[in-house]
Amino acid sequence: MRDKSLTHQGPRQDRSGAIWLIQAFSGLLLVALLLLHMVAHHFIVEGGLREFRQVVDYASHPAIFAITIIFLIVVTVHTVLGLRAILIDLRPSLAARRSIDWLLLAIGVAIIIYGIWLEFIIARL
Amino acid sequence: MPEATVPFKIFRYKQGQNAGHYDTFDVPIDEDTTVLVALQTIRRDQDSTLMLRHSCHHASCGTCAMLVNGREELPCVVNVLDLRSSPVVVEPLRNIPLVSDLVVDMTDFYARVNPADRPYVRHSEFLPWAQTPDGIDSYSRFENCIECGACVSACPISGTDPDYYGPAALAAAWRVVEEPRGRQPQQALNWVDNEKGCWRCHVAFECTEVCPSGVDPGGKIMALRGELSKQKLRGLFGFGRR
Ligand code: SF4
Numbered sequence: 001m002r003d004k005s006l007t008h009q010g011p012r013q014d015r016s017g018a019i020w021l022i023q024a025f026s027g028l029l030l031v032a033l034l035l036l037h038m039v040a041h042h043f044i045v046e047g048g049l050r051e052f053r054q055v056v057d058y059a060s061h062p063a064i065f066a067i068t069i070i071f072l073i074v075v076t077v078h079t080v081l082g083l084r085a086i087l088i089d090l091r092p093s094l095a096a097r098r099s100i101d102w103l104l105l106a107i108g109v110a111i112i113i114y115g116i117w118l119e120f121i122i123a124r125l
Numbered sequence: 126m127p128e129a130t131v132p133f134k135i136f137r138y139k140q141g142q143n144a145g146h147y148d149t150f151d152v153p154i155d156e157d158t159t160v161l162v163a164l165q166t167i168r169r170d171q172d173s174t175l176m177l178r179h180s181c182h183h184a185s186c187g188t189c190a191m192l193v194n195g196r197e198e199l200p201c202v203v204n205v206l207d208l209r210s211s212p213v214v215v216e217p218l219r220n221i222p223l224v225s226d227l228v229v230d231m232t233d234f235y236a237r238v239n240p241a242d243r244p245y246v247r248h249s250e251f252l253p254w255a256q257t258p259d260g261i262d263s264y265s266r267f268e269n270c271i272e273c274g275a276c277v278s279a280c281p282i283s284g285t286d287p288d289y290y291g292p293a294a295l296a297a298a299w300r301v302v303e304e305p306r307g308r309q310p311q312q313a314l315n316w317v318d319n320e321k322g323c324w325r326c327h328v329a330f331e332c333t334e335v336c337p338s339g340v341d342p343g344g345k346i347m348a349l350r351g352e353l354s355k356q357k358l359r360g361l362f363g364f365g366r367r
């Protein structure tokens with residue numbers, strides 16, 4: 001059996017596979033959640049969501065509230081990772097990459113916190 | 126007898142020049158003339174300094190790959206009249222260092238493909254009923270990839286990131302996984318399991334589109350991802366890596 005030690009001939013294994021998997025699964029989840037969202041908006045609520053009060057009542061429903069928060073997290077993760085992939089295409093230096101990773105993490109966390117806060121505000125209206 | 130005279134607009138560049146330019150040559154063409162033969166005619170009759178690479182003249186060696194009207198082709202099998210274009214624009218491959226005119230330096234391309242150590246033969250799927258002589262389990266045939274570089278030329282990621290392994294090397298790694306012939310598939314998988322390897326691809330499939338030899342490098346990259354994903358998920362859920 002030959003052993004050409006391929007692992008020593010290129011960069012080491014890294015997190016990019018895991019990141020790709022997260023992006024792929026969040027993409028799949030996004031499609032499912034969007035479908036759910038559309039079905040709920042157009043078919044479950046009779047006549048559709050037409051008035052402000054209807055929207056508020058709908059958003060305050062515990063199941064919809066939970067789904068919206070999951071949707072928010074999934075969409076943010078998918079977007080941030082997509083943005084990261086595009087920025088990495090610009091071949092930033094190692095230091096710049098670290099900054100990009102931290103910056104995107106901060107932006108993602110901020111979006112999720114802000115989104116959840118808004119959800120609570122709407123639910124209390 | 127020539128059927129037509131077709132202008133060829135050819136990219137020209139010699140070492141030491143600041144930039145390339147295009148020269149146009151009128152070439153007598155008959156119904157069998159290929160782009161490669163037309164280029165050789167120019168070299169023989171009009172400009173002996175025109176540089177190009179070729180060998181087999183029948184799409185087996187991959188040596189002559191270049192851009193014909195902006196698309197990666199093996200000019201040895203592109204019929205000039207079939208192109209229905211005037212002029213026919215001929216340029217060197219992209220994303221591979223230029224040496225002169227239509228000649229690119231394949232050193233780095235081979236250096237990327239070779240570490241995969243892909244076997245040069247594969248199990249033959251042709252004539253499955255054919256009886257093999259004693260001592261031979263099955264017939265083999267030569268590998269599909271002719272190492273022409275067309276896929277690397279077409280790949281947008283190879284164009285933006287010179288460290289990307291590129292579609293040909295990744296497809297070669299998949300061949301080791303698919304049919305190891307004494308190689309170590311797991312090593313091939315580990316080799317591509319990083320940002321410069323199979324995860325870098327943006328799934329444009331330009332490589333598959335231009336491959337003249339049916340390798341489907343884009344599909345092979347997806348196969349590598351599929352296999353690595355399975356392993357990662359198994360690891361994540363406690364089934365251990367293969
Ligand atoms: S599928 Fe991947 S390797 Fe092929 S051209 Fe697109 S980015 Fe390049």
Ligand code: SF4
Pocket residue numbers: 187269270271272273274275276277292293296335336337338339340341342
């Ligand atoms: S994969 Fe296809 S296009 Fe790429 S080098 Fe091999 S034969 Fe050429």
